Amino acid sequence: MKFLKVLKFLLKFAIGCILSGMVVAIAGYYYYSQDLPDVVQLKDVRLQTPMQVLSSDGELIATFGERRRIPLKYEDIPPVVLQAVIATEDSRFYDHFGVDPVGILRAMYIGLKNRSFSQGGSTITQQVAKNFFLTPEKSIGRKIREMILAIRMEKELSKEEIIALYLNMINFGSRAYGVGSAAYTFFGKQPNELTISEAALLAGLPNAPSAYNPIYHPDRALTRRNWVLHRMLDQGFIDQQQYEHAIAEPLNVAYHVPKIAFSAPYVAEMARQFMYDKFGEQAYTDGYKVYTTISKLDQVTATNAIHDQVINYDIRHGYRGPERTLWKADEAAWSEDKILSALGNYMCYNELCPAVVIKDNDTQATALLSDGKKIQISFDGVKWARAYINDNQQGPLPTTVSSVIKAGQQIWVKQQDNQWMLAQIPSINGSLVSINSDNGQIRALVGGFNYNISKFNRATQAIRQIGSTIKPFIYTAALDKGLTMSTMLNDAPIMRTNAGSDAWRPKNSPPVYQGPLRLRVGLSMSKNVMMVRTLRAIGVDYAATYLERFGFPKDNISRHESLALGSASFTPLQVTRAYAVLANGGYLVTPYLIDRIEYSEGGVIYQHAPEIACHDCLIELADENRDRQVNLDNVENVIQSSGADEPEQSKLKADDSMLLPDPSIPFDRLINPDGSVAQAIDENKTKGPVYAPHVISSDIAFIIKDALKSTIWGDPNGLWTGTAWRSKSLGRKDIGGKTGTTNSSKDVWFAGFGANIVTTVWLGFDDHRRELGKARRDTLSNNSYIAAEGGAVTANPVWNDYMSVILKDIPQQQDIKPATVISVLIDKKSGLLATQPGNDAIMEYFIEGTEPTKYATKEVGTKVTDENGNTSELF
Structure with missing residues (x-):
């Protein structure tokens, strides 16, 4: 009986505990269930995945994000x-x-x-x-x-x-x-x-x-x-x-990082900034794949071109000495462990690596690398190292290894042709931008020698004086004002004196003057005084305003006569965009780097719609400009400002075919093949094409582009040479460009085109006050001479190195001549019509109606024959 009571009590107690537990459990469930998230969202969860930046051909450039x-x-x-x-x-x-x-x-x-x-x-x-x-x-x-x-x-x-x-x-x-x-x-x-x-x-x-x-x-x-x-x-x-x-298997582990196909750090950083601006912190965690417009071939070639020529410049200007000296000749040498510890604070830049010289003599030196490897540097590895004195002066060539490097010195070395060479981190820097002129696609972009040394992107951020690279744009304005490529301007010294100020004497570089020359020759030979006279002829304000058509920022355009010599300052990317206008027939495309963005699981969430140069569109001139009228007052001003002598002015005045359209008249309108007007279209509102604005007429663009080819190929008979003659090595007739060098060679440029690719190169010091200077150059016969750095000798080779590779498999392109452009045989000396073919005559392009109407006077011995065949004695 007692047992049953106890059992009954235990049963009740158990049931009570169970019920109490259930109450507690239910209460706890409802209490702890409050504000719990909905687990259904896990069906579409986005795991934190790093952003990948890829090239147009799918090669990995960089990853961004803490979690791999x-x-x-x-x-x-x-x-x-x-x-x-x-x-x-x-x-x-x-x-x-x-x-x-x-x-x-x-x-x-x-x-x-x-x-x-x-x-x-x-x-x-x-x-x-x-x-x-x-x-x-x-x-x-x-x-x-x-x-x-x-x-x-x-x-x-x-x-x-x-x-x-x-x-x-x-x-x-x-x-x-x-x-x-x-x-x-x-x-x-x-x-x-x-x-x-x-x-x-x-x-x-x-x-x-x-x-x-x-x-x-x-x-x-x-x-x-x-x-x-x-x-x-x-x-x-x-x-x-x-x-x-x-x-029984060993671990066989090693740390592997994502394999970067090629280095493009400036491009990667631009892509990262684009993504951060668009998505914020989620850019680094949502697994986006960002496809850029650059290709591996273009980017690697551009990087190598900048790297090699920057190194070449540095070698020309001499050896600046060791990075630092760890111990002197009269001091005890450091142990290898201590040396390796010191080298641990340095890293390799491109192929330049830190090393410490541990032994030296006249013929050879031994150096220790940061990985503990010992290398030998022979005299061949240091024979380039003239002592750097200043940017314009270098010492004699060394005769021994020990006269250049000594034990205890921390130096930079590189491996070349299976031997170790003395090197140094360049003090100069450079950039290269290459775009597709038809749509603005950036094919390659290099913002500096090495991103780890300096993250400053000179291609997009360095605002530098443009020098003579500006001349094609001012000449374009001049053609739109009525001048032609056969217009004669005086290549003679200029001096302007203002009260209370120093005299301004713009000079040619080199200071050679040849008298009256055709505008084409002046552009190709980069005659500064002819450019100044052209600017005076069309007006500074007109030219400055005209430059805005090419996308140049208004605030960076100087409004004084020094504009003719390139006193305005722009970034390399802005210059490249402007040259694309000349290369594509007059369309202002917008450069872009990001082609599309995809989710990591696939699916495109962003696709760029580029502005395209509408070559298939018909061009309808604005009614006011369809019939170009001669403005005799403007003609008179142009002629008087040209610098030509009195007889030459008389010839120009007699040529009443100079066409002077009003620059205030709207630009050309684009007409689709079906007759509809083609407007620029917002990429976010339509899937149709986005047409770039047509900012200069196609006929003027064609003529200027052809003139820029003359800077490479010069006169067909070899009477004069263009400043970009070094690009003849490419062996292509569809290339053209312009050199640029600022005062004291602080900035050097080369911008040019080939096929539908436009590329700009800039080199200079980050300290814009420092001059690139002069350097001793050696010839094949081992003779040497001093030469100043400039656009032609310093920047043009970079352009050649890049474009020779990029254009290798692209067929040469023939420009289609607009219907409004005609070819006329002119006299080389006067720019007037030639009476017959010969070495003194050349074909020149004109917008129909602007060609000369007078014939050049023909000299035969002491007799002069005019266009009617009448002769007279000179003496």
């Missing part, structure tokens, strides 16, 4: 990885409902036994819930929320979806998140290439990524891997033979 991750679909995860993880983390994964009571009891038992609750009994599902939704704090409340979320996840997601989430988000150490990234980081493999041993190693890392990191703690990692293999054997995932084979 390569998301995988469930079907792409190999079974051996799944088995290793399940055996390690959650052997009952496919049997529980998100929470595993058996696992919890086992964890409690082990905890009581060891008096330490190191195992929490969390399932894979719970770990996913914690990592996505909860904080890592250790508390009962957090654990209850974790369980609730895990149960909900099991209702909404399949087991496959849950484990795929886990394997894509979990931290494996060394910034590798997800098994895809971990497989590459530690083994350089794709997940499907992993062996059983490698899969077991990775499966053991998430428990303690830092403690078991196989790179830093190989012994711990090996022990952990073996334990995972034992678990896989116990679970029946592998057999005894597989286990023994796997456990």
Whole structure:
């Protein structure tokens, strides 16, 4: 009886406890369920994945983001990885409902036994819930929320979806998140290439990524891997033979970073800034793939061209001495360990690496590299090293190795032709920009010699004086004002004196003057005084305003006569855009770098719609300009300002065919083939083409472009040579360009085109006050001479190096002559009509109606024959 009472009491007590527990559980569930996130969102979760910047041909340029991750679909995860993880983390994964009571009891038992609750009994599902939704704090409340979320996840997601989430988000150490990234980081493999041993190693890392990191703690990692293999054997995932084979394998790990196909750091930074402006911090985590417009061939060629010519300049100007001296001749030499410690503060730039000379004599020196390797530098490696005195002066050639470098000196070296050479970090810098003139696509961009030395992007940020590179644009304005390529201007010295100021004497470079010359010759030979006279003829304000048509910023355009000599300052990218107008028929395209943006899973979310030069469009001149009228007052002003002598002025006045359109009249309108007006279209509102504005007429663009070819090829009979004659080495008749050198050679330029590619090169010191100076150059016969640096000798070779490669497989292009342009045989000396072909005559292009109407006077001995055949004696 007593026993029954006790039993009854215990039963009631148990039922009460159960009911109370249920009440507590229900109350706790509702309490801890408050504000829990909806697990359904995990179906479309975006894992933190770094941004990738790629070239137009899909080559990886850079990655941005703290976490390296390569998301995988469930079907792409190999079974051996799944088995290793399940055996390690959650052997009952496919049997529980998100929470595993058996696992919890086992964890409690082990905890009581060891008096330490190191195992929490969390399932894979719970770990996913914690990592996505909860904080890592250790508390009962957090654990209850974790369980609730895990149960909900099991209702909404399949087991496959849950484990795929886990394997894509979990931290494996060394910034590798997800098994895809971990497989590459530690083994350089794709997940499907992993062996059983490698899969077991990775499966053991998430428990303690830092403690078991196989790179830093190989012994711990090996022990952990073996334990995972034992678990896989116990679970029946592998057999005894597989286990023994796997456990006998060494770790074979190494740190692998994403393979960058080629270096383009300035491009990568521009892409990063573009993405950050567009997406903010999510740019680094949402796994975007950013496809740029550059190609590997173009970019590598551009980088090499800038690098090689900057190095060449530096060599020409002499050796500036060691980076520093670690010990002197009368001091004790440093130990190798101490030297290596000092070298650890330096890095290699391109192929230039730091080294310390540890032994020297007249014929050879021994140097120690930062990796501990000893190298030999013979006299051939230092024979270039004339002593640098200043930017205009270098010392004699050295005669011994020890006269250049000595033990104790920290120097820079590079390997060339299987031998080590003395080198130095260049003090000069440079940039190159190359675009497609038809749509503005940036093909290559180099912002400096080395991004690690200076992150300043000279291609887009350096606002430098343009020098003579501005001349084609002022001549374009002159053609639009009525001058022609046969107009004669006086190549004679100019002096302007203003009250209270110094005299201004613009000079040619070199200071050679040849009297009246045709405008084409003046442009090709870069005659400064002819440019000044042209500017005076059309007016400074007119020319300055006209320059805005080419995209030059108004605030950077100087409004005084020095504008003729390039006193305005622009960036290399702005100059490239302007030259594209001359190359593409008069269209102002907008350069762009980002072609498209894709999600990591695929799918384009942004596609750039470039402004295109509409070569297939018909051109309809504005009605006011269709019939160009002669403005005799303007003609008179042009002639009087030309600098020509009195007889020459009389000839110009007699030629009443000079056409002077009003610059205030609207630009040409684009007409589609169907007759509709082609307007510029907002890329965000339409999928149709976006037409670039037509800022100068096609006939003028054609003539200026042809004139720029003369700067390379000069006179057909060799009577004069253009400043860009070095580009003849390309052997193409469709190339043209213009050199540019500012006062005292502080900035040197070359801008030019070939096919539909426009490229600009700039070189100079970042300190704009410093001159590029002069250098001693050696000839093939070992003679030497002093030459000043300039656009032709310093920048033009960079352009040649780049364009010779880029144009190699592109057929030469023939420009289509506009219907309004005619060819006329003129006399070379006077620019008037020639009476017959010969060495004194040449074909010249004119806009129809602007060609000369008078014939040149023909001299025969002491007799002069006019256009009617009448002769008279000169004496």
